[in-house]
């Protein structure tokens with residue numbers, strides 16, 4: 458990620474540092490890059506970042522996309538821990554067939570959901 462405009466990215470991160478749940482001002486150390494991708498031969502890049510609030514323990518995941526002079530960002534409050542995001546990151550995406558399979562299984566299911574989903 459050597460060509461990425463870090464100044465712009467840090468500007469966005471500085472804006473997002475405030476916890477959307479409690480408003481506490483976090484610092485960069487609470488943010489961990491979960492995934493990053495750079496378009497080869499360009500400064501364009503996408504980052505996925507996870508942050509835990511030091512005050513309320515809430516978590517936020519957000520993406521930062523850099524495409525030429527434009528920077529986009531989207532954030533969402535999540536109950537995923539950093540370990541969850543790292544574990545789930547490498548799984549294949551859910552397909553329409555996966556959803557149909559689960560839908561059919563749930564329709565036929567006659568048991569106790571709490572017991573079925575316990576580890």
Ligand SMILES: [Zn+2]
Nearest residue numbers: 476479510513
């Ligand atoms: Zn908070």
